[in-house]
Structures are given as structure tokens and as C-alpha cells.
Amino acid sequence: MTQNPGPRPTSERMVEARDLTFAYPGGAEIFALFSWQIERGETWAVIGPSGCGKTTLLYLLAGLIWPSSGELRIGGECLRRPRPDTGLILQDYGLLPWATLRANAALGLRVRTFYGPDGLHSPSGEQVGDIWPRVDFWLKRLGLEEIASHYPSQVSGGQRQRAAIARTLVLRPDLLLMDEPFSSLDAPTRESLQSLMLDLQAEQGLTSIVVTHNIEEAAFMGRRILFLGRPPQRQGVVLANPGAGPLYRDRRHPAYREMCDRLRKMLDATIQGSG
Amino acid sequence: MRRLPVLLAALGLGGIWQIVSMIAQTAILPPPWQVLEAFVLAIPHDLGLHILASLWRVVASILLAVGTAAPLGVLLGQSRRLYRIVSPMIYLLYPVPKVVLVPVLLLFLGIGDAAKIAVIFLILFFQILVLVRDQAAALRPELLLSVRSLGAGRRALYSFIYFPATLPAILTAVKQSTGTAVAVLYVAELFATRYGLGYYIFINSTSLFDYPAMYAGILAMSLLGLGLYFGVDWLERRICPWLPSAQEENS
Numbered sequence: 306m307t308q309n310p311g312p313r314p315t316s317e318r319m320v321e322a323r324d325l326t327f328a329y330p331g332g333a334e335i336f337a338l339f340s341w342q343i344e345r346g347e348t349w350a351v352i353g354p355s356g357c358g359k360t361t362l363l364y365l366l367a368g369l370i371w372p373s374s375g376e377l378r379i380g381g382e383c384l385r386r387p388r389p390d391t392g393l394i395l396q397d398y399g400l401l402p403w404a405t406l407r408a409n410a411a412l413g414l415r416v417r418t419f420y421g422p423d424g425l426h427s428p429s430g431e432q433v434g435d436i437w438p439r440v441d442f443w444l445k446r447l448g449l450e451e452i453a454s455h456y457p458s459q460v461s462g463g464q465r466q467r468a469a470i471a472r473t474l475v476l477r478p479d480l481l482l483m484d485e486p487f488s489s490l491d492a493p494t495r496e497s498l499q500s501l502m503l504d505l506q507a508e509q510g511l512t513s514i515v516v517t518h519n520i521e522e523a524a525f526m527g528r529r530i531l532f533l534g535r536p537p538q539r540q541g542v543v544l545a546n547p548g549a550g551p552l553y554r555d556r557r558h559p560a561y562r563e564m565c566d567r568l569r570k571m572l573d574a575t576i577q578g579s580g
Numbered sequence: 581m582r583r584l585p586v587l588l589a590a591l592g593l594g595g596i597w598q599i600v601s602m603i604a605q606t607a608i609l610p611p612p613w614q615v616l617e618a619f620v621l622a623i624p625h626d627l628g629l630h631i632l633a634s635l636w637r638v639v640a641s642i643l644l645a646v647g648t649a650a651p652l653g654v655l656l657g658q659s660r661r662l663y664r665i666v667s668p669m670i671y672l673l674y675p676v677p678k679v680v681l682v683p684v685l686l687l688f689l690g691i692g693d694a695a696k697i698a699v700i701f702l703i704l705f706f707q708i709l710v711l712v713r714d715q716a717a718a719l720r721p722e723l724l725l726s727v728r729s730l731g732a733g734r735r736a737l738y739s740f741i742y743f744p745a746t747l748p749a750i751l752t753a754v755k756q757s758t759g760t761a762v763a764v765l766y767v768a769e770l771f772a773t774r775y776g777l778g779y780y781i782f783i784n785s786t787s788l789f790d791y792p793a794m795y796a797g798i799l800a801m802s803l804l805g806l807g808l809y810f811g812v813d814w815l816e817r818r819i820c821p822w823l824p825s826a827q828e829e830n831s
Contacts, residue, residue: 367729387729399726403744403822412740413730419739426731456822469726476730 318381319345319480319512320366325375327358327365335361336372337537345479348506348549349514350527352568354575357533359516363482366514367393379480389417389428392478394469396485400457406464407453410471411440417476443471447501463494470498474505481506481513488519496554499525503550520572524564525553532568534575542571610792618792619799626780627793631800633775637768638761638808641697642754645704650750653709654742657716674710678702679764682771691772699768700761708753715749716742748823751816755809762805777801 320343327336335358343349351359364370365377368387377384379391387393400409414436417427427433444450447467457465466486473481486502487495503526506513515526523530528549532542546564553561594612601611619627656663682699689695719741727741769778781797784790817826 364725367725369725369728387731389731391729393726393729395722395726398720398722401723401727401741401744403747403820412727416727416730416732416736416740419736420731420733426733426736456827458822458824459827472730 317345319343319347319379320514321376321378322365323376323378325365325372325377327361327370327372329361334537336365337539338375339538339540341531341541343512343514345512346510347512348503348526348528349531350523350529350546350549351514351516351531351533352518352520352523352527352572353533354535354572355518356536357575358536358538359518359533360484362533362538363393363484363514363516366480367391367482386425388480389426389476390478391480391482392473392476394466394473394481394483394486396488397462397465399469400465400472402457405454405456406449406460406468406471407440407444409457409468410444410449410453410475411436413472413476414439439475440471443475444468446474447471461494462490463498466490466498470502470505474509477509479510479512481511483513483515485517485519486515487522488517495522500551500554502526520565520568521556523568524561525549530564530568532571534571535578544568608791610795614792615795615799618790619796622793622796627796627800630775630777630780630797631804633773634765634769634777634801634804637693637696637776638700638758638765638804640693641700641704641761642808644697644701645708646750646754649705649708649753650712650746653712653749654716654738654746656709656713657719657746658742663713663717670706670709674706678706679767682764682768686771696765696768696773696776700764703760703764704754704757707757708750711749711753712746715746719745748816748820751812751820755812755816758805758808758812762801762808766801777804 320341322339322341325336325339326334327339328334351362353359361370365372366379366384368379368384368391371385379388382388400406401412404412414433417431417433418436420426422429422431422433441450441453444453447470449464449467449471452460452464457468460468469486483502487498490498499522502513502515505511515522517523517526524546526549528546530544530546532544534542544564544567548558548560552558555561597612601609622628623631656666678699681702682695685695685698689698724737724741727737732740765776766778766781769776770782773779777797777800781794781801784794784797816823820826
């Protein structure tokens with residue numbers, strides 16, 4: 306069974322944010338005329354101190370909140386609601402506590418079957434068909450088949466995140482958004498999942514954005530890194546980090562260390578500037 | 581709850597009853613075996629019908645209360661604005677002892693089943709409403725966001741999140757209120773009816789002076805409450821297998 310993504314739209318630009326402005330009701334502006342571009346297939350990390358708007362940016366890209374002005378195009382189309390081809394993985398609490406891991410992994414497909422291929426909630430051309438072979442394929446791929454009938458409260462944090470990843474990849478996304486996906490995990494689990502995620506991104510030809518406050522995670526996972534300082538965000542600093550990925554599994558790699566040092570200095574400078 | 585300790589407790593209580601009735605030697609406290617005999621003999625005759633009448637009233641009230649309070653509770657739980665408007669009203673109405681409304685309801689709804697069902701409905705309604713509202717309001721925003729990101733709109737959120745998330749609250753509310761519901765049923769059935777366990781107990785004690793039958797009615801009413809409690813408890817473990825209580829049971 307192949308799980309390669311089907312034919313994709315032709316637009317080479319995955320994310321095009323132009324002059325985005327956003328503030329939560331009653332709050333100060335977090336983004337002010339913010340612009341950002343992401344090409345198809347890129348792997349990005351977004352890092353910055355807490356309160357800088359990292360998560361807000363991800364929710365904007367996910368179509369869960371809307372900018373007050375500016376234009377946000379994903380895959381060439383103007384974003385008005387959550388896009389069926391975008392996958393979102395959150396730090397925790399994303400799984401239904403009352404559903405087994407298998408049922409959780411199937412949730413996205415069940416939502417699609419619920420609406421049918423209406424183009425709003427699910428891709429217009431897709432015939433979902435029998436969901437279970439697809440679900441079981443991903444449970445197996447993520448090593449969850451043995452515990453598929455367990456509830457989230459009965460498994461470890463790492464296993465829960467694997468289930469969240471399975472649930473997302475079952476839907477064959479082309480854009481993957483992750484909000485601190487591995488922050489609550491212990492170091493060995495975190496590192497193995499980071500590596501697994503990079504493998505899966507390469508294998509599935511995904512464009513990915515991981516939001517993190519963790520310097521090592523940003524340096525390991527983002528071939529390009531967007532650094533956000535204190536809000537309101539206008540431009541952000543983009544850092545090239547071409548060696549990110551398998552090469553940096555050796556955490557003593559000089560380029561990796563250098564990137565970590567650089568990010569740390571930038572974070573320190575931002576925090577001191579605000580204090 | 582384990583079955584054996586419950587059975588032993590029942591036997592123990594029966595034993596105490598037996599001893600007390602032997603000491604008292606009075607017609608108003610017959611020994612348990614005599615009551616049991618009256619109970620078994622009366623079921624095929626009138627007692628069975630009285631049990632059915634009471635059971636129907638309670639079950640109808642439960643269904644009505646779940647059907648109205650649960651959706652309203654979900655609605656209140658997710659809309660802050662609605663919550664702000666409605667919760668002062670609930671705040672005032674919730675503590676009103678519903679049983680005092682029996683005469684009022686009888687005046688408005690007449691002597692049929694409607695008034696009796698309505699009073700139990702009122703008790704259950706507020707219990708379920710409050711518990712479901714809290715449950716729906718306590719849902720983590722991350723959960724809603726992540727399911728919305730999978731494409732779920734309002735309708736899908738109801739069926740994939742709000743309904744299963746509030747199911748335990750509904751069942752807990754029903755379970756907690758069965759005791760009160762049956763107690764109120766007794767009061768409601770004292771008035772303007774010729775069927776129901778309340779009427780049966782009352783008529784046997786005050787007009788017929790058939791004390792074993794009176795106790796048989798009390799026993800039936802207790803069993804009704806107990807049966808409802810355990811029925812809902814069983815249902816909870818059956819349809820909410822993710823709850824810790826259900827998992828303990830299975831392991």
C-alpha cells in the first residue's frame with residue numbers, strides 16, 4: 306500500500322503572508338504588517354520568547370483565527386477556514402480522552418466521512434472509502450499497533466504524541482504545523498520523535514513548521530529558522546540552517562553548536578531588552 | 581460495587597429487622613419474611629401495576645430531562661454570553677426545593693401523569709443542566725482547536741466532542757438524583773392518583789391497615805431506586821469505558 310501524497314496543486318509557494326495584522330480582543334497588537342514566505346517542501350522552525358506570538362502565528366496559519374487585516378495564502382489559496390490539507394499537532398490535550406488510540410487516529414477521516422467531500426471540511430475530490438486500512442497503516446508505521454485499543458490516559462506522553470502524528474498523517478497533509486509537539490516529553494523520547502518526524506517529512510514530501518521555545522529543537526528541526534522577538538512582529542529574523550536534520554543527530558556537530566549559541570544569544574538579548 | 585458485600589449487607593439488615601420485630605411484637609412492624617411473602621404474592625396482582633406506573637413516571641422524567649437539559653447545558657457551556665444571561669436564573673432556581681411545587685403543578689397540569697412527571701423532571705433538569713454545563717465549559721481549548729483543525733465544523737464538534745464529553749456528566753447527574761427523584765415520586769403519588777407506589781403505600785397504611793403490604797410497597801420503592809441507580813451505573817461502565825471507574829472494573 307502506498308501512502309505517497311497524491312498530485313498537488315501547482316503553486317510552489319506554500320505559505321504567503323502579506324501585511325498580517327492581528328491582536329486578541331482587548332490586547333495589544335501581536336503582528337503588525339507581518340510578512341513571511343515559505344516554499345513548498347521547506348522545513349521551518351519558529352522560535353522566540355514566550356508571548357512573542359509563535360502559537361498565534363501557527364493558529365493563523367491553521368485558519369483557526371483570522372488576521373484583522375492583510376492577506377494569508379496557503380497553497381496559493383486565500384485562507385478563510387481550517388484547510389483540509391493542513392495538519393496540526395499540538396503539545397498535548399489534542400487527543401480525545403474517550404477514544405482509543407485507533408479511534409483517535411481515525412478521527413480526521415471520520416470527520417471527512419461525516420461531511421463527505423464538500424471541499425470545505427474535507428478535500429473536494431477525495432473518496433475516503435474504507436478508513437481502517439489507512440488508519441492501521443499509520444498506527445503500524447508509528448509503532449502503535451500493540452496499544453491501539455488503549456485510551457490516551459493509559460499510554461505514555463510519547464505514545465500519545467505518536468498517535469497525534471498518526472492522526473494527522475492519515476489525512477495526507479501537504480503542510481504540517483506543530484506547536485511545541487515534544488516539549489512535555491523526556492529527552493530520549495523527544496529526540497527519537499524529532500528524528501522520526503524529520504524522516505516522515507522527507508518521506509511524505511511535507512512542508513513543515515514547528516513552533517518551539519526550545520533552542521536545540523529549533524536548531525535540529527528547522528532548515529530555516531524564524532526568530533520572533535518582542536511583539537508586535539513586523540518581519541522577524543530568518544536564519545538559514547541548512548545542516549538541520551540527520552547530520553545533527555550528533556549533537557556535538559560544530560555547525561549545530563554554533564546555531565544553538567547564536568539562538569541563545571538572540572533569546573538572551575530579547576529577554577534582557579524587555580526586562 | 582461488588583455483589584457479595586451488597587448481598588451480605590442486605591442479609592445483615594434483614595437480620596436486624598427480624599430481631600427488632602421479634603422484640604417489638606407489634607402489627608406495625610411485621611417480620612421481613614412476612615413482608616417478602618406479601619411482596620411476592622402481590623406482584624402478579626396489583627403491586628406489579630403500581631410498580632409499572634411509578635417506573636414509567638420516573639423513566640419518562642429522566643428521558644425528558646436528559647433530552648432537554650443536556651443540549652441546553654452544552655449550549656451554556658460553550659457560549660459565555662448565554663451563560664452570563666442564564667446563570668443568574670439557574671442560580672436562583674436551582675436551590676428551590678422542587679417538591680414544594682407539587683401542589684402548584686397539580687393545579688396547573690391536572691391530576692394525570694403530567695404533574696408527577698413534571699416535578700421529577702424539574703429536579704433532574706437542574707442537576708443535569710449544571711453538571712453538563714460545567715463539563716462542556718471545562719473542555720480544553722486545545723482539544724477543540726485540534727479537532728477543528730481536522731476539518732470539524734459545529735455539527736461535527738457536537739457529535740465528536742460535546743456529546744461524548746458530556747455523557748459521563750449526564751449519567752452522573754441521573755445517578756445522583758435517582759434517590760431524590762424516587763422520594764419526590766412518593767410525595768407526588770400521594771395526590772390525585774390511583775396508581776403508583778406512593779399511593780399503594782399510603783392506602784395500605786392509612787385505609788386498609790395492611791402493614792405487610794405497606795412494607796411490600798416500601799420495599800418495591802427502594803428496589804426501584806436501587807435498580808435505577810445500578811442500571812445507570814452499569815450503563816456508565818458500558819458506554820463510557822474510558823472512565824477510571826470502568827477501567828478498574830475491567831482490569
